[in-house]
Amino acid sequence: MGVNSNRVEHVACLETTVTISSAEVGVMPPPMQIHKVCLPPKLTTLQKLKHRLIEIFFPDDPLYRCKNQTWFKKLIICLQFFFPIFQWGSEYNVSLLKSDVIAGLTIASLAIPQGISYAKLANLPPIVGLYSSFVPPLIYSILGSSRHLAVGPVSIASLVMGSMLSEAVSPTEDQILYLRLAFTATFFAGLFQASLGLLRLGFIIDFLSKATLVGFMAGAAVIVSLQQLKGLLGIVHFTSKMQIIPVVSSVISTKDEWSWQTIFMGFGFLFFLLTARHISNRNPKLFWVSAAAPLTSVILSTLIVFLLKSKVHGIPIIGHLPKGLNPPSLNMLYLSGPHLAVAIKTGIVTGILSLTEGIAVGRTFAALKNYQVDGNKEMMAIGVMNIAGTCSSCYVTTGSFSRSAVSYNAGAQTAVSNIVMASAVLVTLLFLMPLFYYTPNVILAAIIITAVIGLIDYQAALKLWKVDKLDFMACFCSFVGVLFISVPLGLAIAVAVSVFKILLHVTRPNTLILGNIRGTQIYQNLNRYREASRIPSFLILAVESPIYFANSTYLQERILRWVREEEEWVKENNGSALKCVILDMTAVTAIDTSGIDTVCEIKKMLEKRSLTLVLANPVGSVTEKLDQSEITESFGPHGIYLSVGEAVAHISSLWRAQP
């Protein structure tokens, strides 16, 4: 249970030091010192609990900077802690501002078409996407601890919200109710995120491992791309389901609705966008090519439709968008009624997903620039920004990967880039909305497809397969689950696979036979090190896991099997008879009451076969528990050693003394 400070005084010891001189043993030449195994320092249950809770909730020791400071200084540190803007604000200067303005305008050119597209992905009116690119970035720039995170709607959260809500309410037939549910889900997402941060439960999102996310994003990307075929092919009657089978069959069954003008335009711009992205990927200095491509496509396609409007029909357009700032929307919250459960569920799922993306993206860029992003603080920032968004007609927002990458490449220095972007969106909302009247829907589909196809990281999946088959399983399960079942279930299955992996490792731990590497005190796996050799009459086993209820039966059987195999081997090879089994407990990092019973049981069974069981190097908490359950006494003075080497040396010397 390792203690916080490493300067503690009370250390109790289980055995006294035994020094065996050559005189005592008779034959052995050098005097041998056997070290005692110590109990860890005594702590009361309350102290242990406190230590545990500190490690769970405050592993980063957030108040360490407050130590030895005056009250005034402490106040400033606290203020800086809760509002990072005070940290970098005092050092802000014109040269930083210049970089931030350039980066901010660059993101804005991407954020406006993305905002409109992602809102459509969530089955929301396009204007909501723009609203969501205005208020949340402003809030984040005050509270967020990342300097490069560009905030706004993101594809995954939009997709999940769209799919989960549209299964309960039709977004076309009951628009107002759907909008109310979206705001309510956003509210619960924010509440959930902020409370995770406040309760310092940030580690919950760690359970969505990177492997899971790779599979999930690929699955989601495939589904979203297929969904966009509606816009790309100009289909009017399309399924609202999210699974791959109904979507594909819906695409095929509506073949007569396909419109060639739309298809021509859509694939043309899709090609243009993908080429632009390809260029930027090849040469990161040309990042602006892919950053500017969406806005360029929107402008171009709008112009084309405007010029051809009298000649070509059948290309659906966005149509009228209201001018003006975000209207208040607190009165639209849906806090009682039959759909509340769906809203809460959607809120929690999108909340977790957007948190994961936001924090992962924040950490990525922080690592590149060598600064720290505080997970719990980020959760509060993202949560508060979503709650604030709920009151001003925004839906779920978080740090977006594509936009943050553009922002980073454009040279953003601080969160001021978010403020600049929000200002650009403000200008758009106030004055430029009529320009989007003729923007065709097909261009939004092309922008979405380009964005989500980038989420399919098959190289990461290949690496998972190469390095860790079980991680690949988790990845594959979330991919298939999302594709064929549903987003929340797919995620749940993937998390279950990941947890199962941990449990499997505990349920069936490795046991190894160790041998001595000549001329050293090092004992290593016989199977792995050819220079390691068996010590006659000894069987040295290492258990590579805590001993728990979940593996105690297995370990008992497995250890007895090792002993049986060793005895057979000795018989076949005419070796010297087995007399002592040493359990190397270095990697047994914990034990529970079932584990203690198992150790006793193994000891008894070996004694029935006239074999001695000896433990080597039990860790602190294990030693403590063995002592509390009064097992230590049954092992006697020569039953627990500090290292395998000392155990072998001492027991051999005892044998030589009393043959």
Place this chain on the structure above:
Amino acid sequence: MGVNSNRVEHVACLETTVTISSAEVGVMPPPMQIHKVCLPPKLTTLQKLKHRLIEIFFPDDPLYRCKNQTWFKKLIICLQFFFPIFQWGSEYNVSLLKSDVIAGLTIASLAIPQGISYAKLANLPPIVGLYSSFVPPLIYSILGSSRHLAVGPVSIASLVMGSMLSEAVSPTEDQILYLRLAFTATFFAGLFQASLGLLRLGFIIDFLSKATLVGFMAGAAVIVSLQQLKGLLGIVHFTSKMQIIPVVSSVISTKDEWSWQTIFMGFGFLFFLLTARHISNRNPKLFWVSAAAPLTSVILSTLIVFLLKSKVHGIPIIGHLPKGLNPPSLNMLYLSGPHLAVAIKTGIVTGILSLTEGIAVGRTFAALKNYQVDGNKEMMAIGVMNIAGTCSSCYVTTGSFSRSAVSYNAGAQTAVSNIVMASAVLVTLLFLMPLFYYTPNVILAAIIITAVIGLIDYQAALKLWKVDKLDFMACFCSFVGVLFISVPLGLAIAVAVSVFKILLHVTRPNTLILGNIRGTQIYQNLNRYREASRIPSFLILAVESPIYFANSTYLQERILRWVREEEEWVKENNGSALKCVILDMTAVTAIDTSGIDTVCEIKKMLEKRSLTLVLANPVGSVTEKLDQSEITESFGPHGIYLSVGEAVAHISSLWRAQP
């Protein structure tokens, strides 16, 4: 992934041996040998999978006795494997038979009243309890591998079946349907048990840890005892719910139904039974006192009621019981309809519980007599015996703790004791049934209370509290869950707590600072060993857990905090500046892709602070994964060492050579 055989040839090595002579280093006197870190022997994915599957499903290597045998011998071994009766049958003799007859008759005297009582506990007709004490023991004596297990109905499974089924169907209003559901549940329990055994999934029941079972049995015992107040107080209208609150309120609200004759008789015999048990507990040689007490009470109470029948009214009696052997009941199975789900659920829960009890009891007595009980084989035996029971009007049976203890004390030697007991039950069924006509229900309540009160093991709970607080939590949760919520939910909560404990250990693993114990190559926790001392310029950290997605973020933060604290400590104490961080990976028994990323991340971050990161003693699978993900190269030739001692010695010598 440790390999089955420890005589494998292909061993690849990551580094070449470096031998530094004194000439090369300049100052250092003795030549120093640095050992290379080897990769484990190369295995294909298929070989690894095979090894994994063998460890999961055949950890006991069940076919090892077939090695190097003729075909005929192999056949006999297989026959003995599937029908243990062939194993001990050939050596059976008269002296063993004598012991078995005595033991069998002793268990029968306990089994008959218990059978009747437990059937009532499951809300079934009393005769079903006797049927269940006849067929299943016969089947078990052929298939079972335990010699001391006495088979029959048990309290916990009866209670759970009674509580789960009576929530769906009233046992008094719809007797036939209830009986059909009970047989169906038994069928599914047997099917479930046999398939677990066949699929060798026996390890699933390991997840019901001993701590969980202690709490569960205590909770169940309290509930059952309170339920028996119906019989003990002579109440007529009683709740069918199983939670403590409705039961207690039902007892109080029916105060006017209490019958003083029943109360007087009930508490009298309860006192008698408890005294008999107390005597046997005090002196195990007097085991027959408690074994004979139930039958004595039944005979005495029946006589009293018979003699007083004209004078005293209001003592409910068992009444007419049909004579004759088990009628066939296969046609009563309920395999389609609205209650099928309940029957399956009940079957699975009672199946798991009765398996756990049966196997635990079997193992306990096998350990006392030093023979092995094969979990998977026992599952098949218990499963088949329940399926056979379904066809002959029996409900769920398993090895009973109380009866097996009596059987063991009475000197049972083989499963023939079960056959003798079944014969005694046969005689009872054929000829003695009318004798039970006047047996009062109150005596059955007293027998049940005596039996279940023995299940409350408060000393075990105290020991759990003393040794392991989280084990105690699991115990407490299952106790409270069973008492206030329901049996399956209580169990589910307890299993969740146990699994949570494993996950908590992985999510927040220990990290320790190690120091050198003077004069040795041993590095131990500075906090625990006062003789351990810091090595200037080095920070040696041990991580006590696999590095997984679930703890990679935490470990990164925690290790950076250790480094920060160490640097502060160095500054305060004017020590020599920190130059190298050694991660002792001995207890890092596994790593996944997130863990590998974390190690890289920590390395990068330390390099930014001009610190070197070095790994010591990575285990086989970790070395393999580091190699596969090409991290090993980034560590270079002086980045991975076989032991902390060699790392310290070699790096210091490098520093001295190039100051």
